Amino acid sequence: MFAIKTYNVISNVGLAVFPKNKYSINGVAEPDALLIRSQNLHRNVLPVSLLAIGRAGAGVNNIPLQKASENGVVVFNAPGANANAVKELIVAVLILASRPVIPAIAWAKTLTDGEQADVTLQAEAGKNHYRGAELAGKTLGVIGLGAVGSKVADTARQLGMNVIGYDPYISVEHAWQVTSDIKRASTLSEVLSQSDFVTIHIPYNEQNKNLIGANELLMMKKDAILLNYSRNGIVEEAPVLAALNVGHLKQYWTDFASSELLQHEKVVVTPHLGGTTQEAEDNCAQMVAQTLRLYLESGEIEHSVNYPAVRMPFNSPYRLTFLHQNVPNMLGRITTVLAELNINIANMINASKGDFAYTLIDVDAPMTAALYEEFEQKCLAIDEIIRVRGLARPTQKEED
Ligand SMILES: NC(=O)c1ccc[n+]([C@@H]2O[C@H](COP(=O)([O-])OP(=O)(O)OC[C@H]3O[C@@H](n4cnc5c(N)ncnc54)[C@H](O)[C@@H]3O)[C@@H](O)[C@H]2O)c1
Numbered sequence: 523m524f525a526i527k528t529y530n531v532i533s534n535v536g537l538a539v540f541p542k543n544k545y546s547i548n549g550v551a552e553p554d555a556l557l558i559r560s561q562n563l564h565r566n567v568l569p570v571s572l573l574a575i576g577r578a579g580a581g582v583n584n585i586p587l588q589k590a591s592e593n594g595v596v597v598f599n600a601p602g603a604n605a606n607a608v609k610e611l612i613v614a615v616l617i618l619a620s621r622p623v624i625p626a627i628a629w630a631k632t633l634t635d636g637e638q639a640d641v642t643l644q645a646e647a648g649k650n651h652y653r654g655a656e657l658a659g660k661t662l663g664v665i666g667l668g669a670v671g672s673k674v675a676d677t678a679r680q681l682g683m684n685v686i687g688y689d690p691y692i693s694v695e696h697a698w699q700v701t702s703d704i705k706r707a708s709t710l711s712e713v714l715s716q717s718d719f720v721t722i723h724i725p726y727n728e729q730n731k732n733l734i735g736a737n738e739l740l741m742m743k744k745d746a747i748l749l750n751y752s753r754n755g756i757v758e759e760a761p762v763l764a765a766l767n768v769g770h771l772k773q774y775w776t777d778f779a780s781s782e783l784l785q786h787e788k789v790v791v792t793p794h795l796g797g798t799t800q801e802a803e804d805n806c807a808q809m810v811a812q813t814l815r816l817y818l819e820s821g822e823i824e825h826s827v828n829y830p831a832v833r834m835p836f837n838s839p840y841r842l843t844f845l846h847q848n849v850p851n852m853l854g855r856i857t858t859v860l861a862e863l864n865i866n867i868a869n870m871i872n873a874s875k876g877d878f879a880y881t882l883i884d885v886d887a888p889m890t891a892a893l894y895e896e897f898e899q900k901c902l903a904i905d906e907i908i909r910v911r912g913l914a915r916p917t918q919k920e921e922d
C-alpha cells in the first residue's frame with residue numbers, strides 16, 4: 523500500500539487515479555507522497571517516508587525544491603494543465619479593463635421606473651457614462667511565452683490585437699506553439715515601452731522576484747494597464763501604487779490579494795482564480811496523480827521539476843532506483859556494489875537535471891530481504907547517493 527496525504531481541495535477525478543486496494547488517502551501521518559495545490563510547504567518538515575510531492579498546478583514556489591532534492595523527494599507539477607483556464611480569465615480581464623461593464627451593471631441595478639422616465643429610457647440616457655474602448659488594434663505585451671503566455675498571445679492575435687512577446691528562455695516546445703505573427707522583443711524594456719496592456723506569465727523564483735519595479739513601470743506607456751496572474755512577488759506593490767497615484771499607470775489587475783491593493787480604486791483583485799475552473803482542477807489533479815502513481819509504482823519520472831525525466835519499461839521483474847548527486851563515476855560506484863553482491867544487470871538508464879541525477883537498473887534475479895538490506899547499506903554508505911528503492915514489476919491485475 524502507498525499512502526497519499528492531500529492538502530487543499532483536490533478534484534475527485536485526480537483522486538480516482540489511485541486504486542483503493544493499493545493506496546490510502548489521508549490515512550497516515552507519514553505518507554509516501556503529498557498531493558497539493560497552493561499549500562505552502564516551506565516551513566514543513568519533510569518526513570523521511572516522503573518519496574514525492576505532486577503539485578496539481580503549474581507554480582512550484584510553494585515547495586522547498588532544494589530541500590526536497592537533497593532529501594530524495596521528487597517534485598512533480600502539471601505543466602499546461604490549467605493554461606486554458608488562465609488564458610480565458612486573461613481575455614475576460616482585458617475586456618473588463620477596457621469596458622466598464624462591471625460598474626455599468628451595478629448602475630443598471632439601481633434604476634427604477636420613474637414618472638419622467640422608465641428604466642429603459644434611463645438606461646439609454648445613462649449609457650454614455652460607460653463608454654469603453656476596443657481591444658482590436660491595441661498592443662498586448664506578453665512576458666513569458668510558456669503554456670499560458672503562448673495561449674494568451676494566440677488568442678489576443680485572434681481578437682485583432684498586436685502582440686509583442688518576451689521570453690529569453692522559451693522552450694522549443696513552446697516556441698512551436700506561439701503564433702508566428704507576434705513580434706518578438708529581445709529586451710524587457712522593448713515589450714514594456716510598446717504595450718498598451720502588459721500581462722505576465724512567468725514563474726516566481728529568485729531571478730524573477732521584483733522583476734517589475736519602479737524602473738520598469740517608468741518604461742511603460744502612460745495609461746498602460748498591467749496584469750499579474752503569475753505570482754505576487756514578481757511585481758513590487760509599492761511602486762505600482764505610486765504609479766497609479768500619479769496617473770502613470772491606468773489600472774493594475776492581479777490574482778493576488780494584499781490589503782494595500784484591495785484599498786486602491788485603480789486596482790482590481792481576483793482571489794487567485796486563474797486555475798479555478800472544473801476542467802482545470804480535474805486536468806491538474808489527474809495529470810499529477812498519474813505521474814505520482816507512475817513514480818511510486820514503476821520508479822519512472824515524468825514532469826518533475828527537480829529530477830530528470832526517465833522512462834524505461836520493466837525489462838525484468840525487479841528494479842532498483844537511485845536518486846543521487848550529479849557527479850562523476852556514480853554509475854561505476856553503483857555497478858561495483860551490484861557486482862560485489864553478484865547481482866546481474868538486465869538493463870539500465872541514467873539521466874541528470876542540474877545538480878541531481880537518477881539511475882534505474884533492472885536486475886535479473888529477485889533479491890532476498892537480507893540481500894536487499896546489504897545492498898542498501900552499501901549504497902547509502904556512498905555519500906552522493908540520496909535514496910535507493912527496490913521495486914517489483916506491478917502485475918497486470920495491479921495495473922488494472
Ligand atoms: N493565477 C493562477 O491561478 C495561475 C495558474 C497557472 C499558472 N500561474 C502562474 O503562471 C506561471 C506561468 O505558468 P505557465 O503554465 O505558463 O508556466 P510555463 O513554465 O509553461 O511558462 C513559463 C515561461 O516563462 C518564461 N520565463 C521565465 N522567466 C522569464 C523572464 N524573466 N522573462 C520572460 N520569460 C520568462 C519561461 O521561459 C517559460 O517559457 C506559473 O509559474 C504560475 O506561477 C498562475
Ligand SMILES: O=C(O)CC[C@@H](O)C(=O)O
Binds near residue numbers: 559578579604
Ligand atoms: O491551485 C490553484 O488554484 C492555483 C494554481 C496556479 O496558481 C498554478 O500555479 O497553477
